[in-house]
Amino acid sequence: MKYFITVIISLLLLSCSPEKRLARIIHNHPELAKRDTIWKKDTVYTKTVEKDTSFYYNAPDTVFINEGKMHVKYYFNKDSTVYINGRCDADTVIKMYPQYISTIVTKPIGWVARFKLWIVNNILWILLIGYVIYRVFGKAIKTALSMYLPKI
Numbered sequence: 001m002k003y004f005i006t007v008i009i010s011l012l013l014l015s016c017s018p019e020k021r022l023a024r025i026i027h028n029h030p031e032l033a034k035r036d037t038i039w040k041k042d043t044v045y046t047k048t049v050e051k052d053t054s055f056y057y058n059a060p061d062t063v064f065i066n067e068g069k070m071h072v073k074y075y076f077n078k079d080s081t082v083y084i085n086g087r088c089d090a091d092t093v094i095k096m097y098p099q100y101i102s103t104i105v106t107k108p109i110g111w112v113a114r115f116k117l118w119i120v121n122n123i124l125w126i127l128l129i130g131y132v133i134y135r136v137f138g139k140a141i142k143t144a145l146s147m148y149l150p151k152i
Contacts, residue, residue: 001135008128022104033102044093052085 026033065072069089076082134141 005132026104032105034105035100035102038099038101039096040099042095042097044095046091046093048088048090050085050087052083 065074069091070086071089072084072086074082074084
């Protein structure tokens with residue numbers, strides 16, 4: 001009897017963890033795992049950058065360069081001083097990258113199936129408890145009943 005109880009307790013305590021059971025179910029039934037894609041958005045903001053400088057040169061001219069968000073002005077003054085002014089406008093860079101996730105597809109169990117599981121579970125527990133009571137108190141019950149039941 002002690003061996004039987006030890007086996008039952010060992011089976012209850014050493015059963016698989018939920019993670020292992022879920023991994024085994026997904027391995028055997030891959031249709032239950034649904035793969036989905038979530039798009040993450042990463043935004044980077046850049047500041048306006050502006051620089052200017054001057055130097056001496058003797059060719060009179062003014063040049064404007066506009067390339068996208070970059071603007072450069074080259075200006076020659078009469079006193080042979082050259083001014084260069086450059087500016088790059090602020091910008092926002094948005095990067096989208098996918099992140100893959102797996103979700104488990106579950107179906108709700110109807111009340112009939114839950115009731116059947118409840119009945120089976122309770123019957124098994126009642127049988128187990130009845131067997132343990134019979135093994136522990138069987139002789140005492142037989143002797144008590146033999147006193148009150150007529151012998152045939």
